[in-house]
Amino acid sequence: MNESPSPRWITPAGLLPVVVAGALFFYFVQMVPAIADGQTLRHVIEWVPSLGVNISFLIDGLSLTFALLITGIGALVMLYSARYLAGHVHQARFSLFLTSFMLAMLGVVLSDNLLGLFVFWELTTITSYLLIGFSHATQKSRRSALQALLVTGVGGLALLAAIVLIGNAAGTFELSEIRAMPGVLTQSVAYLPILLLVLLGTFTKSAQIPFHFWLPNAMAAPTPVSAYLHSATMVKAGVYLMARMHPSLSGTDVWLWTLTIAGAITMVFASVMALRQTDLKLALAYTTLMALGALTLLLGNDSAYTITAAATFLIVHSLYKAALFLVVGILDHQTGTRDANKLFGLASAMPVTATAAAIAALSMAGFPPFLGFIGKELKYAGALAVASEPILVAGAFLIASALMVAIAGIVSFRPFWSRSGDPIPNVKEAPWPMLVGPIVLAVLGALFGIFPDLLAASLVNPTVEAILGPAQEAKPLQLWAGVNLPLALSVATFVLGFTLYFYKIQLRNMLIRLVDSSPSFDRGWDKLLAAVLAGAKWQTRVIQTGVLRRYMFITFGTALAAMAGTLIIKDVVMPVLGVPDVTIADWLVFLLVLLGTGLTAITNSRIAAIAGLGVVGIGIAMIFILYSAPDVAITQLLVETLIVVLFAAAALRLPGMGSEPLRSRPLDALLAIGLGVSTTAVLLMVTSGPIDLELTTFFQTASWPQAFGQNIVNVILVDFRALDTFGEIAVVMVAAIAIYALLKSKPEKDQT
Amino acid sequence: MNSVILIAGARLQVVLLLVFSAYMLLRGHNAPGGGFIGGLIAATGFVVYAIACGTKDARAALRFDPANIAAVGLGVALLAGIVAILWGDALFTGQWLFIGETETDKGLPLSTILVFDIGVYLVVLGAVLSIVFALEETS
Numbered sequence: 003m004n005e006s007p008s009p010r011w012i013t014p015a016g017l018l019p020v021v022v023a024g025a026l027f028f029y030f031v032q033m034v035p036a037i038a039d040g041q042t043l044r045h046v047i048e049w050v051p052s053l054g055v056n057i058s059f060l061i062d063g064l065s066l067t068f069a070l071l072i073t074g075i076g077a078l079v080m081l082y083s084a085r086y087l088a089g090h091v092h093q094a095r096f097s098l099f100l101t102s103f104m105l106a107m108l109g110v111v112l113s114d115n116l117l118g119l120f121v122f123w124e125l126t127t128i129t130s131y132l133l134i135g136f137s138h139a140t141q142k143s144r145r146s147a148l149q150a151l152l153v154t155g156v157g158g159l160a161l162l163a164a165i166v167l168i169g170n171a172a173g174t175f176e177l178s179e180i181r182a183m184p185g186v187l188t189q190s191v192a193y194l195p196i197l198l199l200v201l202l203g204t205f206t207k208s209a210q211i212p213f214h215f216w217l218p219n220a221m222a223a224p225t226p227v228s229a230y231l232h233s234a235t236m237v238k239a240g241v242y243l244m245a246r247m248h249p250s251l252s253g254t255d256v257w258l259w260t261l262t263i264a265g266a267i268t269m270v271f272a273s274v275m276a277l278r279q280t281d282l283k284l285a286l287a288y289t290t291l292m293a294l295g296a297l298t299l300l301l302g303n304d305s306a307y308t309i310t311a312a313a314t315f316l317i318v319h320s321l322y323k324a325a326l327f328l329v330v331g332i333l334d335h336q337t338g339t340r341d342a343n344k345l346f347g348l349a350s351a352m353p354v355t356a357t358a359a360a361i362a363a364l365s366m367a368g369f370p371p372f373l374g375f376i377g378k379e380l381k382y383a384g385a386l387a388v389a390s391e392p393i394l395v396a397g398a399f400l401i402a403s404a405l406m407v408a409i410a411g412i413v414s415f416r417p418f419w420s421r422s423g424d425p426i427p428n429v430k431e432a433p434w435p436m437l438v439g440p441i442v443l444a445v446l447g448a449l450f451g452i453f454p455d456l457l458a459a460s461l462v463n464p465t466v467e468a469i470l471g472p473a474q475e476a477k478p479l480q481l482w483a484g485v486n487l488p489l490a491l492s493v494a495t496f497v498l499g500f501t502l503y504f505y506k507i508q509l510r511n512m513l514i515r516l517v518d519s520s521p522s523f524d525r526g527w528d529k530l531l532a533a534v535l536a537g538a539k540w541q542t543r544v545i546q547t548g549v550l551r552r553y554m555f556i557t558f559g560t561a562l563a564a565m566a567g568t569l570i571i572k573d574v575v576m577p578v579l580g581v582p583d584v585t586i587a588d589w590l591v592f593l594l595v596l597l598g599t600g601l602t603a604i605t606n607s608r609i610a611a612i613a614g615l616g617v618v619g620i621g622i623a624m625i626f627i628l629y630s631a632p633d634v635a636i637t638q639l640l641v642e643t644l645i646v647v648l649f650a651a652a653a654l655r656l657p658g659m660g661s662e663p664l665r666s667r668p669l670d671a672l673l674a675i676g677l678g679v680s681t682t683a684v685l686l687m688v689t690s691g692p693i694d695l696e697l698t699t700f701f702q703t704a705s706w707p708q709a710f711g712q713n714i715v716n717v718i719l720v721d722f723r724a725l726d727t728f729g730e731i732a733v734v735m736v737a738a739i740a741i742y743a744l745l746k747s748k749p750e751k752d753q754t
Numbered sequence: 755m756n757s758v759i760l761i762a763g764a765r766l767q768v769v770l771l772l773v774f775s776a777y778m779l780l781r782g783h784n785a786p787g788g789g790f791i792g793g794l795i796a797a798t799g800f801v802v803y804a805i806a807c808g809t810k811d812a813r814a815a816l817r818f819d820p821a822n823i824a825a826v827g828l829g830v831a832l833l834a835g836i837v838a839i840l841w842g843d844a845l846f847t848g849q850w851l852f853i854g855e856t857e858t859d860k861g862l863p864l865s866t867i868l869v870f871d872i873g874v875y876l877v878v879l880g881a882v883l884s885i886v887f888a889l890e891e892t893s
Binding site: 633636640641644647652655720721724728731732735739745 | 778782783784785786787788789790791794795797798801805820821824825827828831832835845846848850860863865867870871873874877878880881882884885886888889890891892
């Protein structure tokens with residue numbers, strides 16, 4: 003895919019996001035010294051204080067680490083995309099989605115209020131949906147986008163339920179306040195539901211087995227998106243939340259075992275699956291899954307070793323994985339393929355990309371002196387310190403890490419240095435905006451490897467402190483920790499990894515046979531969706547008969563059951579009915595309404611029925627006038643008039659009502675009478691009690707001095723309760739649009 | 755409907771009803787009336803006109819698409835509510851200006867409340883007419 007005249011890439015759509023992300027990155031960088039000092043920054047904007055919902059932001063080590071990754075990698079990825087998507091029709095749309103995602107993700111990691119966090123969490127789900135489905139013309143993109151949306155959306159709902167339970171148990175939604183009350187959640191009766199719901203949210207977001215299948219499919223997104231959302235940031239939102247809730251939820255057997263088992267299975271399964279792939283991007287996607295599994299596993303424990311390992315590995319992984327994704331994107335962009343069987347010996351054609359890939363891959367494989375080595379040593383040290391089964395966990399890490407070595411070779415060594423096939427001819431080095439990202443990220447991996455204290459003091463220690471509390475010291479990051487068990491495991495990793503790399507073709511063929519013959523989650527997903535759809539169709543057939551009279555019958559029947567049921571259950575005593583002092587006028591209105599009702603009920607003509615209803619409405623308006631409510635009466639009169647016009651306009655196009663005699667509808671009559679009687683009973687009960695005039699008095703006294711109006715009804719509508727009125731007119735507007743659409747969307751031939 | 759009397763009457767009536775609706779709208783704060791009632795009265799005028807002369811003529815007489823009128827009304831109401839924020843008050847707090855205020859007389863009261871009520875008026879007018887016209891036109 004060598005586009006000869008390079009498209010214009012210096013455009014506002016391409017570069018504005020870079021500027022935004024870069025500015026945010028430097029804003030967060032200048033906070034590093036204060037946070038490293040052990041301070042935390044908090045900023046609160048009250049939103050709905052009466053419900054405890056605030057937009058509050060808290061910056062401590064954990065959130066700052068994430069914020070730096072989000073904005074730093076964000077700036078590099080956006081620079082990369084500016085060139086990668088240069089000239090694309092929807093480049094501006096892409097930039098908008100990507101920037102929105104970045105801001106939403108920042109919201110997730112900075113929110114101190116759980117409900118605020120939830121809103122941002124859902125925003126990342128939605129922007130991720132839009133980005134995966136960016137190439138909306140292909141069916142695969144749309145399916146993958148929807149799958150990701152549904153899986154993470156279900157998790158989001160579970161999270162919301164968990165948040166509500168947490169709010170009930172702790173009495174606050176502020177995370178910092180919840181953390182300050184140790185045991186408030188672990189000793190709560192709702193602990194188990196809270197934990198399971200939180201984990202459902204985080205496992206779907208961070209693609210833990212059995213919710214992992216959406217992540218490889220999400221690779222349908224453009225490569226910068228995969229590098230940014232589905233590797234470095236969004237999928238780590240689940241990990242972030244587990245780390246965030248670690249002080250409040252961890253320490254129990256359920257937490258330990260759930261995270262350990264899910265993490266370990268995901269890690270081993272994903273690294274095996276990664277070896278099966280020939281698409282380099284998919285291989286990387288599975289290694290991302292492996293990393294997420296490892297982080298989940300490590301967070302299951304609360305020893306300083308495992309948490310330090312988690313914090314370090316989080317940073318290591320984001321650096322090398324984003325770099326490698328961008329490298330694969332470059333390969334795709336410059337050669338037109340990502341197939342491992344077609345890419346060989348490109349190092350001389352693209353030396354800079356090859357170098358960046360090599361450095362990142364060495365970090366991924368865990369060679370000294372790169373940061374990946376320190377991360378791996380810490381993982382082994384952490385694995386040996388876990389509270390569950392150190393031997394099994396360390397074994398799982400050994401298998402996964404060895405496979406990482408093999409995959410690092412497949413992704414970054416083979417396409418550039420291998421001579422097993424012929425290089426694709428006429429490949430050019432990528433343009434510089436696409437090279438900056440991989441180089442900076444890869445070099446950072448090397449730099450932090452050689453000077454680990456730089457990273458330890460600024461980010462790792464504050465992060466560990468944020469998770470474990472100030473009492474716990476983070477374990478040191480060092481390249482040479484002496485001859486110990488982790489080092490021995492490292493050596494074993496390399497030996498095993500090289501062996502796997504040399505037998506990769508045979509292994510891959512074996513895996514392809516194995517995987518294809520076993521049930522797949524992805525196909526299971528399709529079956530699940532089909533089942534849900536079939537269920538929906540079945541219940542629609544049962545409930546939605548399309549007969550208006552049946553709907554009305556059910557609606558009014560339900561109302562009757564509720565009212566009569568309440569009257570019976572509450573065992574209410576009917577007030578004694580005296581003959582009230584009614585005037586002749588009252589009697590006349592009553593008679594008018596009665597006649598209108600009778601006409602409507604017995605007539606066989608639709609127009610007569612409508613006229614009868616109009617009479618009833620006008621009678622009610624007259625009652626309002628008699629009891630001096632002129633505003634209501636005028637409105638009622640006008641609405642009644644318009645309703646008759648509307649009904650008449652609609653009724654003229656309907657066939658006749660048929661000549662079904664009244665006595666053949668005893669059930670309808672019974673329902674109508676029952677409803678009338680119970681409504682009357684309820685109204686009598688309501689009016690027989692003392693009427694609370696507090697509101698009336700308030701409006702009467704406050705209307706003139708506060709709102710300069712003498713018509714209380716109007717003052718309430720447009721001043722005291724203006725927001726309600728605004729909502730109502732919005733509903734009126736929406737209803738009008740809906741009716742208009744309904745009438746106009748009918749096909750011409752259906753109209754009579 | 756082809757009745758000369760009805761058409762002539764409707765033309766006269768729509769003017770009267772429109773003037774009356776404006777009167778009801780403006781006096782609403784202190785006497786029965788207001789945006790909702792005003793909007794309904796104005797809509798009734800156009801409905802009668804549509805019945806007498808057909809929706810094509812009624813749409814032409816209205817000049818704007820009723821759905822647009824409703825949308826503008828909603829926007830006007832929202833703006834009237836947002837203005838309060840500029841003065842540091844809560845959303846939809848009424849802002850008043852009394853022109854020619856003296857010790858004894860409040861002068862001419864102008865307020866965002868009135869603007870809000872005009873918004874309500876437009877929404878009701880536009881929404882009712884959208885529905886009625888669409889219903890009439892489906893024949």
